[in-house]
Amino acid sequence: MVQARLRQLFWGACFGMCCLILSNWVGAEDVSVELSGSGQHVIKIAVPGFLAQGTASDVLAAELAPVLQNDLRISGFFDTLENEAVRIEGIHRDDGSIGEIQFQQWADLGARLLVKGVYQFQGNALILECRVYDTLGGDFILGKRYEGDMTQVRAIIHRFADEIIEKMTGERGISSSKIIFVSNRNGAKELFQIDFDGANLTQLTRDNSLVMSPAVSPDGKKVVYTSYKENNPDLYLMDLGTKKSESIAMYPGLNFAADWSPDGNTLALTLSKDGNPELYLLDLASKNLTRLTKNKWNDVSASWAPNGRELVYTADNIGAPHLYIMERTGSNPRRVSFHGSYNVSPSWSPTGDMIAFASSMDGDFNIYTMQTNGDMLRRLTSGIGRNEDPAWSPDGRYIAFQSTRDGTNSIYIMNADGSNQRKLTDNKGLDLSPTWVR
Numbered sequence: 001m002v003q004a005r006l007r008q009l010f011w012g013a014c015f016g017m018c019c020l021i022l023s024n025w026v027g028a029e030d031v032s033v034e035l036s037g038s039g040q041h042v043i044k045i046a047v048p049g050f051l052a053q054g055t056a057s058d059v060l061a062a063e064l065a066p067v068l069q070n071d072l073r074i075s076g077f078f079d080t081l082e083n084e085a086v087r088i089e090g091i092h093r094d095d096g097s098i099g100e101i102q103f104q105q106w107a108d109l110g111a112r113l114l115v116k117g118v119y120q121f122q123g124n125a126l127i128l129e130c131r132v133y134d135t136l137g138g139d140f141i142l143g144k145r146y147e148g149d150m151t152q153v154r155a156i157i158h159r160f161a162d163e164i165i166e167k168m169t170g171e172r173g174i175s176s177s178k179i180i181f182v183s184n185r186n187g188a189k190e191l192f193q194i195d196f197d198g199a200n201l202t203q204l205t206r207d208n209s210l211v212m213s214p215a216v217s218p219d220g221k222k223v224v225y226t227s228y229k230e231n232n233p234d235l236y237l238m239d240l241g242t243k244k245s246e247s248i249a250m251y252p253g254l255n256f257a258a259d260w261s262p263d264g265n266t267l268a269l270t271l272s273k274d275g276n277p278e279l280y281l282l283d284l285a286s287k288n289l290t291r292l293t294k295n296k297w298n299d300v301s302a303s304w305a306p307n308g309r310e311l312v313y314t315a316d317n318i319g320a321p322h323l324y325i326m327e328r329t330g331s332n333p334r335r336v337s338f339h340g341s342y343n344v345s346p347s348w349s350p351t352g353d354m355i356a357f358a359s360s361m362d363g364d365f366n367i368y369t370m371q372t373n374g375d376m377l378r379r380l381t382s383g384i385g386r387n388e389d390p391a392w393s394p395d396g397r398y399i400a401f402q403s404t405r406d407g408t409n410s411i412y413i414m415n416a417d418g419s420n421q422r423k424l425t426d427n428k429g430l431d432l433s434p435t436w437v438r
Helices: 002-014 058-075 103-108 150-169
Strands: 021-024 043-046 078-080 113-122 125-134 140-148 178-183 190-195 211-216 222-227 234-239 245-249 255-260 266-271 278-283 289-291 299-304 310-315 322-327 343-348 354-359 366-371 387-392 398-403 410-415 431-437
Touching (some): 058 078, 058 113, 058 150, 125 150, 140 150, 178 211, 178 410, 190 211, 211 255, 222 255, 234 255, 255 299, 278 299, 310 343, 322 343, 354 387, 366 387, 410 431
Parallel strands (some): 043 078, 043 113
Antiparallel strands (some): 021 140, 113 125, 125 140, 178 190, 178 431, 222 234, 234 245, 255 266, 266 278, 278 289, 299 310, 354 366, 387 398, 398 410
C-alpha cells in the first residue's frame, strides 16, 4: 500500500558492503501521499545538515548532506533546496536529537519531502540514523539505521540515496554503483574505477602498457579487458575483490571487445586469429570457442541482449560500419541501422528495447539510441567534440560515454533521454571506454 501510494506521488509529480548493517526503522506506518497535478517534473526535497550526537564531530556533518543532495539531484528524480534555505531554527532539540519538526516551514520553502539525519560513534563504529518525511502532513515515510566505519561514510550515504529513490519510484537507485574506464592519467593506459558521483578514483591495473575495452560481469565481481603487457592484445580477467588478473584468451592477433552474457558464463569477443576480425563465443568454464561469423569483412563489438538469445554488433560488409543483430548461434544476421555511414559501439539496454551507439551521421560523432528494429532514432548528444562509447547503467536509466567537448577525452553521464549530462572525470588524462560496475 505504501509503495503504491508513494509511486503515485512520484510519477504524478514527474508525469554488502563489509561491516555495513542496514535495517528498517521501527515504527514506519502506511502513509497516503498524493500530489495534485502541478506540471512538476521532479520532487523538491530538503536535506539539511546531519546532527552530531554525543562526542561526534560536527566536521562530518558538513560532509553527509552534500553527498546525499548530489546523489538525489544526479538521479534526475529530485530537486534539492539550496543550503541557505534549509537553515531553519527550532527544528532540533538542544541535545542534538531530532525534535519537533516545523513541517509547515519546510513546506512554505517549497519542499515536499524532508530528510533528517543524526549520527554518533560507538567505539570505532559510526551509527547513522536517517528519516524521510512528507512535509504536507508530517507523515513518516522512510527510516533507516546504518552502522559502519569512517571509510564507509560515502558508501552509507549512497545506500540511503538508493533507498529513497526505491521508496519513491519502486526501482532501486544506482548511487552506490561505480564506473570502470581506461585512462592514461598516470602514464600508460590503465583501468581506473570511480564512484557514480565522481569521487574515489582508484587505479585497478598496473600493466604499464596499453589497456582497452573493459567489460564488467553481471554480478559486478569481475572485469575483462584487453592488455598489451605481453606485446599482444590479449584478453584478461580481473577479480575486482582481490585485484588479481589472469589471461583467458591469448590467440595470435586481436583478442578484444568482450561482452558478458547475462548469465555470466560466456563471453562474446572479437578474435583475428584466423585472419580478419570475427566474432566468437568463449565458454568461461571449458574455455571452448564457438565461431559466430566467417566473412571477408570485419565483425566487431558484440553486445548481448538481456534475454541472452541475441547479439548486436558492428560489421563493415557494405563498405562502412553499420549495426546488425544475429542469434547467439550466429544465424539470422540482419541490418538494423540505416542512417548515416558510420555507426559503431552498440550497447543493448538492460530493458531490452533500445540500443545505444555512436554515429557520425550529422558530421560530428554523437550518441544515439534506437529501437532494436532501427525505429525511433534519437540523438542524445550534440555540440563540440566527439561523443562515443555509450554504456548503459544496470537499471537502464542512464548512459555513460566519453566526450572531447571540453578539449580532452573525459567520462560523462546522462539520463537515457539525453538530459542531465554531467562530467564525471577531470581533465588530468585521456579517459575512455566507460563500463558500469553493477
